[in-house]
Amino acid sequence: MDPGAFGEQFAALHHMHSTDVRALICLLDAGRAGTDATAGWLGAQLGLNSAGTTAVIDRLERLGHLTRTRDPRDRRRVLPAVDERAVELGWAFSGPLIENIVAVLRGFDEQETAAVRRFLLAAHRAVTAIP
Numbered sequence: 001m002d003p004g005a006f007g008e009q010f011a012a013l014h015h016m017h018s019t020d021v022r023a024l025i026c027l028l029d030a031g032r033a034g035t036d037a038t039a040g041w042l043g044a045q046l047g048l049n050s051a052g053t054t055a056v057i058d059r060l061e062r063l064g065h066l067t068r069t070r071d072p073r074d075r076r077r078v079l080p081a082v083d084e085r086a087v088e089l090g091w092a093f094s095g096p097l098i099e100n101i102v103a104v105l106r107g108f109d110e111q112e113t114a115a116v117r118r119f120l121l122a123a124h125r126a127v128t129a130i131p
Contacts, residue, residue, distance in 0.1 A: 010093050016063065022046060023056050024065060024090070027082045038077055065089075 011021045026045040030037035043053035057080050060066035065086035071077035105113060 006094075006097070010090075013093070014063070014089060016065075017056075017059070019046060019048075019056055020060055020063075020065075023060060024082055024086055027066070027080060028087070028090075031081070036071065036077075037079060037081070038071075039080060042080060060086075 007021045008018050010016075011018045023042060023046060026042060027037050029035075030041070035041070039050070039053050039057060042057070043050060046053065046056070048056065057066060057068070060080075061068065065083055067081050067083050068078045069081060071079050105116070108116065
């Protein structure tokens, strides 16, 4: 299945827009990277203006997929975060795919895995460098 279609299928199943799914993925990635994900940061990642970003955040909060918390270091800032229920939905939907990919990788030796990792990281840098 096409990766875009996979995300669209998840979005439709859970009554979301594909941008909502992209927002959740951005926020999850930020959490893993230790990045403070403000609404402004999220909007920049999604290519949305502040009104569009607010609409996405509001929609995800109404659906129970997102929470807003005050930044403990700067109480003026609000940090959107993915709710655990959304993480569970994501794993329930994409877990089998992830398990299949992990099983494929288990068949690779260390050198092959290193080559795949180098390729994926380089491809990611190439794609994200496009304005």
